[in-house]
Amino acid sequence: xxxxxxxxxxxxxxxxxxxxxxxxxxxxxxxxxxxxxxxxxxxxxxxxxxxxxxxxxxxxxxxxxxxxxxxxxxxxxxxxxxxxxxxxxxxxxxxxxxxxxxxxxxxxxxxxxxxxxxxxxxxxxxxxxxxxxxxxxxxxxxxxxxxxx
Amino acid sequence: xxxxxxxxxxxxxxxxxxxxxxxxxxxxxxxxxxxxxxxxxxxxxxxxxxxxxxxxxxx
Numbered sequence: 001x002x003x004x005x006x007x008x009x010x011x012x013x014x015x016x017x018x019x020x021x022x023x024x025x026x027x028x029x030x031x032x033x034x035x036x037x038x039x040x041x042x043x044x045x046x047x048x049x050x051x052x053x054x055x056x057x058x059x060x061x062x063x064x065x066x067x068x069x070x071x072x073x074x075x076x077x078x079x080x081x082x083x084x085x086x087x088x089x090x091x092x093x094x095x096x097x098x099x100x101x102x103x104x105x106x107x108x109x110x111x112x113x114x115x116x117x118x119x120x121x122x123x124x125x126x127x128x129x130x131x132x133x134x135x136x137x138x139x140x141x142x143x144x145x146x147x148x149x
Numbered sequence: 150x151x152x153x154x155x156x157x158x159x160x161x162x163x164x165x166x167x168x169x170x171x172x173x174x175x176x177x178x179x180x181x182x183x184x185x186x187x188x189x190x191x192x193x194x195x196x197x198x199x200x201x202x203x204x205x206x207x208x
Contacts, residue, residue, distance in 0.1 A: 024197040
């Protein structure tokens with residue numbers, strides 16, 4: 001008999017971000033390795049969680065790049081370039097982010113990538129960029145929308 | 150118009166510096182180079198130090 005016959009719902013919303021601005025560090029690897037892989041979300045340490053989508057909002061005037069989204073099983077401290085390895089961090093999605101010019105009159109585009117993934121306790125969503133996003137302080141605010149089980 | 154950016158490498162090329170060639174009009178990166186003009190092989194990471202620097206002599 002299945003262990004759970006009932007659908008599972010989040011008990012509380014969970015929105016996390018990787019910090020103020022991600023970039024301009026770039027990592028070309030698609031295998032989960034590299035110093036430019038940043039953790040932007042960690043599921044509830046006890047019950048796990050559900051991530052609905054990840055959103056990229058430009059900051060400054062970033063160059064064209066690709067954002068890569070990974071799932072990582074690193075439940076402890078995450079040190080980019082050290083914690084993430086081929087065996088624990090896996091590419092699940094990519095999205096092209098086009099050149100954006102900062103304006104005070106025209107809105108910059110918001111890029112949203114649906115995920116709809118259940119995450120085991122402590123698992124992470126990580127992000128890297130394929131090329132530099134530009135000068136220091138230029139990049140993307142990356143926010144993950146989900147819920148805690 | 151082409152712009153050159155200075156970069157510092159990470160991972161297996163940790164600490165080495167180089168350049169990124171950037172097409173301002175298209176917003177596309179045209180390649181990353183070490184100081185001597187060679188390009189890194191395999192996978193690598195780098196961070197932009199400064200944008201719009203003087204182009205390297207070999208450019």
